[in-house]
Every structure is written in structure tokens, then in C-alpha cells.
Amino acid sequence: MTTIKHHISDEILTGYAAGVLPEAFDLAVATHLSLCDECRARAMALEAVGGAVLEETETAEMAPGALDAVLARVAGTAPEAPPAAQPGTVRRKDSVLPMPLAEYAGGSLDKVAWRSVGGGVMQAVVARGDDGATARLLYIPGGTEVPDHSHHGLEMTLVLDGAFCDRGQRYGRGDVQIADETVDHTPVAEPGAACICLAVTEGRLKFSGLLPRLAQPFLRI
Amino acid sequence: MNLAPAMDKSVSEDEWVSCLWRIRTAADQEAFARLFRHFAPRVKAFLMRGGADAALAEECAQDVMATLWQKAHLFDPEKASAATWIFTIARNRRIDAARRSKRPEPEDLPWGPEPEPDAADAIGLQQESARLVKALAELPEAQRHLIERCYFGDMSHREIAAETGLPLGTIKSRIRLALERLRHEMK
Numbered sequence: 460m461t462t463i464k465h466h467i468s469d470e471i472l473t474g475y476a477a478g479v480l481p482e483a484f485d486l487a488v489a490t491h492l493s494l495c496d497e498c499r500a501r502a503m504a505l506e507a508v509g510g511a512v513l514e515e516t517e518t519a520e521m522a523p524g525a526l527d528a529v530l531a532r533v534a535g536t537a538p539e540a541p542p543a544a545q546p547g548t549v550r551r552k553d554s555v556l557p558m559p560l561a562e563y564a565g566g567s568l569d570k571v572a573w574r575s576v577g578g579g580v581m582q583a584v585v586a587r588g589d590d591g592a593t594a595r596l597l598y599i600p601g602g603t604e605v606p607d608h609s610h611h612g613l614e615m616t617l618v619l620d621g622a623f624c625d626r627g628q629r630y631g632r633g634d635v636q637i638a639d640e641t642v643d644h645t646p647v648a649e650p651g652a653a654c655i656c657l658a659v660t661e662g663r664l665k666f667s668g669l670l671p672r673l674a675q676p677f678l679r680i
Numbered sequence: 681m682n683l684a685p686a687m688d689k690s691v692s693e694d695e696w697v698s699c700l701w702r703i704r705t706a707a708d709q710e711a712f713a714r715l716f717r718h719f720a721p722r723v724k725a726f727l728m729r730g731g732a733d734a735a736l737a738e739e740c741a742q743d744v745m746a747t748l749w750q751k752a753h754l755f756d757p758e759k760a761s762a763a764t765w766i767f768t769i770a771r772n773r774r775i776d777a778a779r780r781s782k783r784p785e786p787e788d789l790p791w792g793p794e795p796e797p798d799a800a801d802a803i804g805l806q807q808e809s810a811r812l813v814k815a816l817a818e819l820p821e822a823q824r825h826l827i828e829r830c831y832f833g834d835m836s837h838r839e840i841a842a843e844t845g846l847p848l849g850t851i852k853s854r855i856r857l858a859l860e861r862l863r864h865e866m867k
Contacts, residue, residue: 469848474837477830478771478783484837486784493787502786503759509771510764511813512831518721519728522738526716529742530709533749537707540753558787588779613841 463495465634471615472498476505481592486563486585487615487635487659493557494633555620555655560585564596568655571596580606585657592661599623599654605646612661613639616646621654623647693806696762704752712749715762720745723770730774730833740777744770757802761809767831774833823847 467475467488474480475488492499553567563585564571573581579600586594596619599605605616605623615637616623622631625646630636638644648654699715702708723744727737747769755765775783816824826846829835840846 470841471837473830473846473848474840477833477835477840478775479830479833479835479840480837482779482784489784489786499786506768507760507764507809507812508816508827509767509831510761510809511816512828513719513722513726513767513770514763514813515817516722516729516828517725519725519734519737521720521724521741525720525738525742526713529716529745529749530712532742533746534707534709536750538704538752539750559784563784613838 462631463497463633465628465630465636466495467491467498467501467635468637469501471613471637472502473505476502476509481590481661482588483586483592483594483659484613484615484661486559486594487617487657489559490557490619490657491617491633491635493559560619560657563594573598576606578606579603592659594657594659597654597656597658599648599656601648601652601654602650603648605648605654605656605658613637614661615657615659617657617659619655619657621652622649623654623656624649693761693763693810694803697757697802697806700748700752700755700757700762700765703749704755712745715748716745719748719763719766723766726767726770726832727774729828732774732777736777740770740773744773747773758798758805761806763813764809771831771833819847 471480471484471488475485480488488502492502553561555568556564561567564583571583573583573596576582580603581598583596584593585596586592597605599621601621615635616630617635618630618632620632622629622634623646624630625636625644628636629649630646636644636646696715696718699708699711702711703715720741724734724737724741727740728734732740744766748766751769755762760768772783816827819827823845826835826843830840830846835843
């Protein structure tokens with residue numbers, strides 16, 4: 460867990476903390492955070508900024524009776540009890556796929572529905588949002604070039620097993636490569652064991668409607 | 681003299697922590713009411729600033745406060761202030777409303793919230809959170825507005841990446857202590 464060298468950028472981590480990333484990128488970040496305590500701590504610190512924003516923000520009056528309504532809704536139920544502590548238990552169910560990714564990929568690596576894309580390379584789409592952003596698992600035999608999975612926009616590649624090299628850098632388990640259309644790169648899986656990674660790409664630029672936004676037509680011409 | 685507001689803040693941070701504790705351990709409705717009166721109008725405004733209309737924001741803010749009651753045992757005062765924890769619930773509720781799917785969360789740490797949080801660690805984190813609120817309030821207005829827009833969900837990730845005026849460097853230095861504390865704790 461201490462060997463991760465390539466981390467998530469401030470911009471993407473801020474987007475994650477603020478909750479504005481496409482789902483496919485959220486998945487990649489959550490997966491990296493499951494492997495990288497350093498980025499997890501950075502993400503928690505960036506969430507603390509969100510807490511400060513909430514604390515400092517103006518207020519909007521709640522509807523009359525809102526407190527009673529919520530109390531009526533929850534008062535019948537005791538707050539949930541904390542789960543029994545199980546010190547020392549390993550929660551990870553799959554040795555390659557951290558939990559958030561396993562949940563998207565059918566539970567474990569052996570459940571992944573791989574499809575061949577030629578040259579021994581296989582892929583499996585695990586998340587594709589309405590925003591067009593797509594997360595796919597790639598299986599790249601050792602020594603093989605990672606297929607160009609990007610068309611335009613931001614892309615993130617997170618290594619889960621094995622390693623690839625690109626432009627003199629080695630990316631092993633937990634490492635993230637972040638690139639965009641301006642970066643010309645050709646990652647190649649290290650000779651030997653296959654490289655398994657999670658590759659996330661952005662769809663065409665679309666207005667991602669998080670919620671109806673009155674301001675959108677004015678801000679995003 | 682300058683410390684007075686921060687001290688006041690940290691006093692109230694402690695109060696929110698103890699309210700959450702009373703909900704968790706005693707299903708204390710009065711503690712819930714105190715948290716509700718402070719945070720529900722902030723959550724509602726937060727959601728409206730993110731683009732929700734008043735009716736949707738009201739509904740989601742009530743959901744957030746209900747979640748706060750139900751999940752009080754997940755609050756860990758060694759890792760987050762009450763405001764930060766409530767922010768994450770509100771943020772996730774906003775995402776659920778938009779996507780109809782749950783936000784992917786990192787794997788649980790091998791250690792969860794402790795049955796009895798360490799008081800010194802919790803107080804340290806709450807004080808740093810209070811200082812962060814103060815630091816945010818003291819930023820130049822334009823920068824503060826950018827950060828607010830970012831966290832309200834009013835900027836896309838592309839806009840965040842392209843925005844050179846977002847004081848990420850400033851934020852980073854402000855949260856350095858919080859960060860080091862967290863990293864230390866995770867070792």
C-alpha cells in the first residue's frame with residue numbers, strides 16, 4: 460500500500476469531494492482511495508472544505524412543521540446500531556478488485572464478463588453514465604500495447620494488477636495515469652503477467668444535469 | 681482577540697459532536713432538534729445553490745436530516761466535523777437525486793468509528809475544522825465564491841480543472857494540518 464507513486468490530481472479529487480464527477484470517474488477515484496491512504500486523507504481534507512462551505516453558507520427557511528415531520532418519520536426507529544466490531548477481519552472480498560469496483564463488476568474478478576477486442580486484449584464495461592463517461596476493465600497480456608481507449612477529454616487509467624510502462628514511468632497496482640486528448644501516450648503492459656486496469660474516459664461534452672439548473676443557460680453558452 | 685470567533689466556533693463544533701453522540705446513544709430528540717435548527721436551513725440553501733428548486737431542496741434536506749438520525753453511529757469525530765459529515769450526506773443526496781444510483785464510496789477502512797472516540801483527537805480535529813471555516817471566511821470574496829460554487833455543485837469537473845482562480849494552493853495550505861492529522865492516524 461505504500462508503493463503507490465502516481466496519485467490523483469487536486470482538480471479531480473476536488474471534483475470528487477464536491478460530488479461533481481461523472482459516475483465512472485467517481486468509481487475510479489473510490490477504487491484508488493481504497494488502495495491509497497494518502498489520497499483518502501486528501502479527499503477527507505477536501506470534504507472538510509465542503510463542511511466549512513456548508514457552515515458558512517446562507518440559510519433557507521425550512522417549511523413549517525419540517526422538524527416535526529422528520530421526527531415523526533424517524534422517531535419510531537431507533538438510530539441504527541453500530542455494526543459489531545470485527546477487528547482484524549479483512550473486508551476485501553477480491554484480491555484484485557477493491558470493494559467499490561467489485562460491486563460494479565459482478566462481485567469479483569472471476570465474474571467479469573470479458574469480451575475480446577483482439578490481440579489477446581479483453582475488456583468489460585462496468586459503468587456507463589448518461590453523461591457518456593465510461594469505466595471499463597482492461598485485460599492486457601504482458602508485453603502488449605494498451606489499446607487506445609480514448610477519443611477526447613479526460614481519461615484515467617488505474618492499475619489493479621500487473622503493471623504498464625509509459626514514457627519512462629512505471630505504473631503498478633494502485634497507480635493512476637491521468638491524461639487528456641493533448642497527451643500522446645502509448646502505455647505498454649510489462650512483460651510477464653497480464654496487466655489489469657480500470658480505464659475511464661469521458662463522453663462527448665454534454666451538460667451534465669445534476670439537478671435542474673436555472674443558471675445553466677447563462678453560464679454555459 | 682482574533683482568536684475569539686474561532687474559539688466560539690469550536691465550542692459550537694463540540695456541541696454538535698455531543699448532540700450526535702446523544703442521538704446515537706440515547707435517541708435524544710432534543711439533541712436532534714438542535715442540530716436540525718442549525719443545519720437543515722443550511723442544507724436546504726446548499727441544495728438550492730446547487731440548482732434545486734425550493735420544494736426539491738426541502739424534501740432532500742428533510743431526507744438528509746433523517747439520514748443523520750439513522751446513521752449517527754457512522755459519525756466519527758476523529759475524522760470529520762459535524763458540518764463536514766452533514767455536507768457529505770447532502771452531497772450524496774444530491775448525487776442520488778441526479779443519478780438515481782449510489783455514489784461509489786471507498787472501501788471501509790479496517791478500522792471504523794471507535795465505540796469511544798479518543799477525546800483529544802476529536803477535539804483537535806474539531807478545532808481545525810473551526811479554523812478552516814474561519815480561513816474560508818477570510819479568503820478574498822472572489823476566491824471564496826469560486827470555492828462555494830465548486831462545492832454547491834455549480835461547477836462541472838471540467839470547469840474546476842480549467843479554473844485557474846480556484847485557490848487550491850491556498851486551500852491545501854489551510855488544510856495541511858488536518859491532512860497531516862488524518863495521514864498520521866491512518867499509519
